[in-house]
Amino acid sequence: MIILNSIVGAVSAQQSDIKGLKKEAILPPIAQVKPHLRNIHHDQTVDDYYWMNDFFKKGPDADLVIDYLKKENDYTDTVLKPTAVLQEQLFQEMKARIKEKDESVPYLKNGYYYYTRTEEGRQYFKFCRKKDQPNAKEEILLDIDAMAVGYAYYSATGFSISPDNSLMSFGVDTVSRREYTIYIKNLLTGEIYKDELHRTSGSSIWAKDNRTLFYTAKNPITLLSEKINRHTLGTNSEDDVTVYNEIDNTNYIGVSKSKNGEYIFIQSEGTLSSEVLYLKSDHPNGDFQVFQPRIKDVLYQVTALEDRFLIVTNDDAINFKVMQCPLENTNKAHWTTFIPHREDVLVSDIDEFKSYLVISERKDGLSHIAIHNLTTKEQYYLDFGEVAYTVYPSTNVEYHTDKLRYGYTSLVTPPSTYEYHLATREKSLLKQQEVAGGYDASAYTTERIFATSKEGIRIPISLVYKNSTKKDGSAPLLLYAYGSYGYAMDPTFNSARLSLLDRGFVYAIAHIRGGEEMGRKWYEEGKMMNKINTFTDFIACGHYLIDQKLTSIGHLYAQGGSAGGLLMGAVANMEPKLWNGIIAQVPFVDVVNTMLDEGIPLTTNEYDEWGNPNDKEAYQYMKSYSPYENIEEKEYPNLLVTTGLHDSQVQYFEPAKWVAKLRKMKTDNHILLLKTDMEYGHGGASGRFDYLKDIALNYAFLFALEHIEK
Template sequence: MKNTLLLLFSLFFYTMSLNAQFQKATAPVADKKEHWRNIHDDKVLDNYYWMYDYFGKGPDSTKVVDYLKAENAYLDATMSETKAFQTDLFTEMKARIKEKDESVPVFKNGYYYYSRTEDGKQYYKYCRKKGTLDAKEEILLDVDQLAEGHSYYAATGFEVSEDNKLMAYGVDLVSRRQYIIYVKNLETGEILKDAILNTEGDPCWANDNKTIFYTSKNPVTLLSEKIQRHTLGTEPSTDVLVYEEKDKSNYIGVGKSKNNKYIFIVSNATMSSEWRMIDASKPNDSFRMFQPRMKDVLYDVTPLADKFLIRTNKDGAKNFKLMECPLGKTEAANWKEVIPVRKDVLLQGVEEFKDFIVINERKDGLVKLRIRSLKDKAEHYLDFGEPAYAANFGANPEYNSTNLRYSYTSLTTPSSVYDYQMVTKVKTLKKQQEVLGGYNSTDYVTERLYATAKDGTKVPISLVYKKGIKKDGNAPLLLYGYGSYGASMDASFTSTRLSLLNRGFVYAIAHIRGGQEMGRQWYEDGKLMKKINTFTDFIDCGKFLVAEKYTSTKHLYAMGGSAGGLLMGAVANMAPDLWHGIIAQVPFVDVVNTMLDESIPLTTNEFDEWGNPKNKDAYFYMKSYSPYENVEKKKYPNMLVTTGLHDSQVQYFEPSKWVAKLRDMKTDQNILLLHTNMEYGHGGASGRFDYLKDVALNFAFLFTLEGISK
């Protein structure tokens, strides 16, 4: 009994010391309004459904905003003692960024294109030089100037016409990814009157220098629905519809081939795809089918001078194979195998050149770049030389080049741009991200570990920490995860992370199922009716790191965003005692309700990822893990939840409902905070420094829990 009392007293004072910098404040209590969901004979009460009203323009719209502001005020009051620390963290992270900088120039159609930033400026200038880097600079777009007076400004999709005289680009002022396409005369500086609203920001020039194809969005669901053709000088209202997608589970887009011969319309779902094409010099032609969509068959197309290459999973090629077909016979019956499917290698993509192709492969969780000569079929691989890293194609717009540009980074290697001469096999570092203030990669250690999941599967973990960390269970550790859509979370560098590592944190990435790090099967084993593998993998990674003494449960933290925020919600419900704190960023936590509402942006695109809850089995499986559905009267870890009022990917009402329900039901005294950015959406701030304020908030939350105040 005496030992029990001593333990209780020590735990009490330990908790008090950790929460010493969190100030006592009264949390807002959200109103409850009865709303029933009844489907598949399952009646569920949703007391916070009214929070939908700002999005749905309902009667409680103002009340929703008031509640979000009240939560922000509570966060500000609770973390008021960390304000100076947050400012110091912001200054510290900003000081590592080289403010006056320039990207590596990319050569295309006679010009070198690049962007550059200036001291104190949040945005950038998009520029070019003709023929040589010694030529006079042309500023094509001064985004610093254009962004003045806007709380959010995103410019994208810069496309220059074939005669180099016009540039089309997209602008989003709200952060809902609804872009206005503008056209600028690069000779006169005039912005033409051809402003095209509600697009994906993806202008594609035909070779006649006057025709633009683009993707039009549904203004409510934000689905990419139509491909339109615009002729300069005409009213966008008269633009010609060239394709309309009828299947609401598909994303569509339009783009030009690297050799400038074709314009493609691509329709993709999670499990099937379909391509159409025209001659880029004949924009008024009707698009012809490459190969009609086939059930559970994905394919993409790469045109060469005399044939098409097709990457596909057809005929059970789970990790994909490479096929080819003649230019005039594109149906699947004419496809012939070039590279067969391999059980241990995922074929991820192809970069084409006049005399070479480069195949992007993934083996044992790591990217390999395989170079093949089109003349003699000779092959070789690039050597990267680190145990955990991220590599990918860089900008390679010039079809006739023999130079491959690629990017490379690791947990300790800053982002690097290389040029690789495919004929001579000479590698040249063009630029490495400069970390100001002094950074030495040898001060840090990276490891690649494997945790054993509950079903015996080996799950990779990449981690980094500063030399000198003892593996005695006392180091704080932040475990990051995503695990959805087949997105691979490779081990990459960010200078902001140094603020964690230099204060004694270990940082780890759990390469859980639902991603594609270990091949296509890795993805399929973490989606639909196998989704719970994603969550149990993450939990097992956390338990492994505790067992191996990298940390302990009183120092273990978890973080994830969007679908990774779903992961955070699930593991908070499933293993609340494992984590001392969780950061859930823009979390997708109200899975069932969102997937039942096809008016919510992107819902129908997601059926192949999560399932359609109108199907009874899918409904009950989703309900079994959806974080909002599974909040219980029990103890939860300390939690920081973030969202954006204008988020187009995960609407603000998901995290706000979740937090309200947690406040009502959790039985602990741990910290629960909701931060809503009232001006931004899914990706946060648009400026290159403003986002650091959100990072500083996240880090201050973690440091306060660890009793770190400077």
């Protein structure tokens, strides 16, 4: 039986009568206290668990860290042992919805149709192509199923084909720190060349000569993308030429190619400003030219057409506008307006074709696609018909075509790929993700409602539930959010989520400030010195859902990961009694200490998001909300915290320290669990089934709290 009171009793060191659980008392591991003094801005703070970063720092307590994490894992496994059967049931149930033998919609590029396909019982996939016709003989370019044998984690990415179709570059990460080695394969002979490009982002770009590659190199310590290198086939990678070296350690950099194949771009971008360099792809040994020197607080990105460049920029346009300039004069002085700025529409991106532009926009919290005819200058929008949905341009790699591929999904609509004829305005459904075992979308309802922030601002909430779920306050509800970096958490379908909905849960997404759902201002009002708005928005959404009788106190749950895990830690401190349980995945909860340590991967890239704590005002503001800094002696909700030992985005020691301090300070007998995956990193398992075990664990935790036994 999965009885919450029994689990809580066990956690509080009382005897348990849960079937299958040991009779003796269950005591959580207690982390050693080793005071470490932080002294900055005349503020002295003692950190009892600073030593937990020693595995990452290769310090003297590295073995002690591993021992502690293993003890926490053992404790979690023991407490949740009564849910083991249910976890396996959930895993098999969710796995059964995945069509194991499947194939992606082929896309045409330079005379070949490319696609991936999966086989029954296999965790990964095969990357394939066919020449000229979709029914031609198949070439398996990479068999990831075979390549991944023997690895606990395996990620292959950045598949890039040379212009003559004979060579392929690709990146591989077997550690889960998003640090890839690039390999090159001869597609005619099957040979993997000796050329190996280490410590890269995984992707690379071919010049027109079919022998020159450009790629992004990472710093081995900070993992910052800091160089763009040029590699010539057959040479030692140690001799690669650095064509660009980023001097601003708050920027991310990358390299790409225009769709028409004429230009190679280097993009350097931070939160507040960016810079683009460009080079003709038929002159790979030439010097990159600056498109427009970076300007403080100005972002821009460049799209190449045959006769001009288009520039999406926020220069005097908070929601971005589209400018244009001649190919030979790219400085801002030569920019003229193509699409003016609009206060109620955010321009996100442009997908270019020879005769058309496909413009991704956002209005009223929803994504939109605008079609612009370059010949007639006419522009119109595609219509989708649902109240809450997500739409996006899909794989569109051909420049000389009038066919647009776009993806569409909602909380009740499985991911669907459409082909839209830009000339005739006809569309056809090419593929909709099949939910194995059958799925009836009409059995579920999706809604879009609005909560009100403390300042009276309307906050969108997307939600979904089974039609049979009562809206009288008795239903349990899981509220999810992210709220950082301007990332919009759009409503999408997830077949695994059906296991939650079918057991009576409502699932909701809070589109809070810090994301970009409602435009650029929505993001800026939830970052830096406005970050607390993100947390109060989420709390306001929780109260509103209770007021609307979609749930009630005692049945409201929260979930978020990474920066969304920061959100979880903050709301647990700010209003702990609102939530019956919280799932914090790879949570960024030790904001001040991490942002003070430039040796931690990606720290300096984050200054424009959170602030630089070396500045006293930023330090004090961060300290006022950082979850680790603000733990108090009081009751906290039931908590399940997950992390990965090899996480490169949020290091394992942040959630580990947070849990250790919570154990010491909290005054309740609620469940507090830490689960560390000792083999994976930020994104969890790499296989297409293994990640479901993590979801099963999360759901079993929720179901235990709701007395749901099967």
